[in-house]
Amino acid sequence: MGEISENAGDGEGKWLEAFYDPMANLYTFTQCMTFSDIHADGDMKLVVAHLGTGAQDMKLKVFKGTNLITENTLIDLPTGVVSFYLDTNQPRTPAIAVASGPNIFVYKNMRPFFKFTVPALDVNPVEEDLWRQAREEKIDIGVLHEMLEELRQQGAELTSRSLKFLTLDPRELESFAQVHKYGSLKRLTVITCIDTLQKSMTDEDAIRCLVIGTENRHIIILDPEAFTVLAELQVPDVPVFLSVNGLFDVEYRIIFSCRNGCIYTLKRGMKSVEKGIEVNSHPVAMSRIGKNIVVGCMDNTLRSYSTKGKKLWSIQLPADITAVGVMDHKQRGFKAAVVGLSNKTVCIYKEKFLVNKISTPDVVSSILFGKFGREDGTLVLVMKGGGLLVKILKRTATFDEKDILAAGPPAGQALKLDVPKKTKLFVDQTIRERENGTVMHRQFMHELQRLRLNSAKAYAESLMKGDNPISNSVMEPLKLNALINGIGPTFRLKVNLQNTSENETVIGMIITFSYDGSLYNVHRKLITCPMLVPGVVYTFETLVDCISDKGIADVVKVFVVKSGNSVPLISANISMPVSEIAIQ
Secondary structure, X not given: OOOOEEOOOOHHHOEEEEEEEOOOOOOOOHHHEEEEOOXXXXXXXXXXXXXXXXXXXXXXXXXXXXXXXXXXXXXXXXXXEEEEEOOOOOOOOOEEEEEEOOEEEEEXXXXXXXXXXXXXXXXXXXXXXXXXXXXXOOOOHHHHHHHHHHHHHOOOOOOHHHHHHHHXXXXXXXXXHHHHOOOOOOEOOOEEEEEEEEOOOOOOOOEEEEEEEEOOOEEEEEOOOOOOEEEEEEOOOOEEEEEEEEEOOOOEEEEEEEOOOEEEEEEOOOOOOOOOEEOOOOEEEXXXXXXXXXXXXXXXEEEEEEOOXXXXXXXXXXXXXXXXXXXXXOOOOEEEEEEEEOOOEEEEEEOOEXXXXXXXXXXXXXXXXXXXXXEEEEXXXXXXXXXXXXXXXXOOOOOOOOOOOOOOOOHHHHOOOOOOOOOHHHHHHHHHHHHOHHHHHHXXXXXXXXXXXXXXXXXXXXXXXXXXOEOOOOOOOEXXXXXXXXXXXXXXXXXXXXXXXXXXXXXXXXXXXXXXXXXXXXXXXXXXXXXXXXXXXXXXXXXXXXXOOOOOOOEEEEEEEEOOOOOOOEEEEEEOOOOOOOOO
């Protein structure tokens, strides 16, 4: 794999950077990459369908380690690449299937082996008649253009020839028609996605069927030996992402995402597709991890759903999602989602927990994890600028199922409690509650209502007596706070009074005290308050003498009353400390 160096700032040192070529000039996506042992020698190669410029220079490239060993030219834009076994011959050599336009090109030993073309669709009879009249020169090119445009606006599905004809400059219409009007009309669909399905056995080298999605809203399952259609089903919209598992001869499940933003499930024996999962935002990538579906959406969220459509979790990502891959390390039994972001980072999520984060030199457009060469844990990243980055997972690396960005609960919380066994007393009480449940509930409700009644009575009494530190009066909203200073026998009593209204002043307030005259003597028994301005805390002080030498203490009550009213507005109880003995 070339020179290996450890990247110190790379996800806590879990990865080795094996190779990086910023000038690899690769333009591809995750579904156009796969690993395959194309020569049956145990050395896994990287197979990449290069999209070129989108119109030309499309190629199928094979990398052995860091070297490009072969490439084949493709005649149309590739939409997917898979590796599969189509026979039981020895040695067990897999084939490569490339979905390109309406065709599937099958390579064995990287040599052309078979070409399958999706069955042609019916041509619109009106369109066919228009081209026939043009061929017989019964109508001119201008009328042909107008009639085809009107037919397209009516919602008719036209052939690629007519669609190309409608997009041309008016000066080019004549020459285009003269070249193509004598050929027969064909309306071919385009393959949008491809995957494989094991036919009858679950072995790694078992024969696999090809599963394709087409532009005309069909899911087709192909026989790998004769390349005949085994099953075909109309679906609600154009499928763009496929995930397949199971056995064709026993039971299988095909999960696919469509352009309408919904995810559907197709099972063996189904005649029509049931209602799918409606995702709030359109999916940009979809993968299957275990029994769950992981979807990357355009609103920067990573979501997980069960196969029955139940939403399991959703996390908000810090940047746009550019690629999603699956990290399935069978030797360690570890499965996770690998997500490429537009901020030049790759995040690995075990369920909804971020367990690893990798910085990349460019934005990642394709992600593939698996066995490359003879290394089981290899991560291949293709950059948006065409670079190729290969990383190898260290054999000592471990991934904790705890989010590296969140503190989370302590580790001890996950420990199981040592719950004692059920005793005879517990069983007897359980039987008693079961037999007398109605009576016990009535008694409980009776006591609860009595508690509520006593609480309400106490609250009403405190309102009548003003026995609370905050006034409930609308006209005089006051707040009282009293405290005692000193060790005796003389104490200093401080009373803090505040007007809590917004803009109303309070006048005519008097502070008075209630105490045991045999224990205490208050110097200022009556304090007249000035006008109280809103928000200002007023402090009033007086001295309290302890006149008893019995070493006991009592409560001094502070009342705030309005002049001319005997009921206090607010009050406070001060628990006096035990006084020290006076020194003679």
